[in-house]
Amino acid sequence: MTGVATLTNEFVEYVPDDLSVGVLYVCMQYATVVHLCCCGCGNQVVTPLSPTDWSLIYNGEAVTLHPSIGNWSFPCQSHYWIRGSQITWAGKWMPDQIAANRTRDRRAKEGTGIVEEVAPKSGAWRRIIGRLRWLRP
Numbered sequence: 001m002t003g004v005a006t007l008t009n010e011f012v013e014y015v016p017d018d019l020s021v022g023v024l025y026v027c028m029q030y031a032t033v034v035h036l037c038c039c040g041c042g043n044q045v046v047t048p049l050s051p052t053d054w055s056l057i058y059n060g061e062a063v064t065l066h067p068s069i070g071n072w073s074f075p076c077q078s079h080y081w082i083r084g085s086q087i088t089w090a091g092k093w094m095p096d097q098i099a100a101n102r103t104r105d106r107r108a109k110e111g112t113g114i115v116e117e118v119a120p121k122s123g124a125w126r127r128i129i130g131r132l133r134w135l136r137p
């Protein structure tokens with residue numbers, strides 16, 4: 001499996017239809033970051049930016065996303081960090097880690113009065129992308 005080692009950033013107004021592997025699309029207008037899974041499987045990874053989702057650090061050149069990207073809803077189940085636009089591969093998620101993470105996410109949301117689970121669910125992500133597309137002129 002050939003993975004991506006470095007991402008390039010593209011700050012976009014709208015998320016494009018055709019995404020390129022190795023490009024991190026940052027859409028500030030909708031507080032959303034989108035990229036294709038760095039393992040090369042072609043799945044679209046959407047990371048919403050919010051106090052209980054992901055945080056984006058941009059130092060003028062490179063992008064860091066926190067926390068890590070855990071694609072446990074994809075067949076590849078890849079797990080990696082994006083730090084300074086570099087990919088650091090992490091261990092695969094174990095089922096109990098996934099469950100623990102989902103519980104933590106849910107608690108974090110409950111703390112802010114938002115009860116929606118933030119664990120990656122492709123259906124919800126597709127809705128976000130669909131909305132972005134719909135809003136495009």
Ligand SMILES: [Zn+2]
Pocket residue numbers: 037038039040041042043071074076077078
């Ligand atoms: Zn993948």
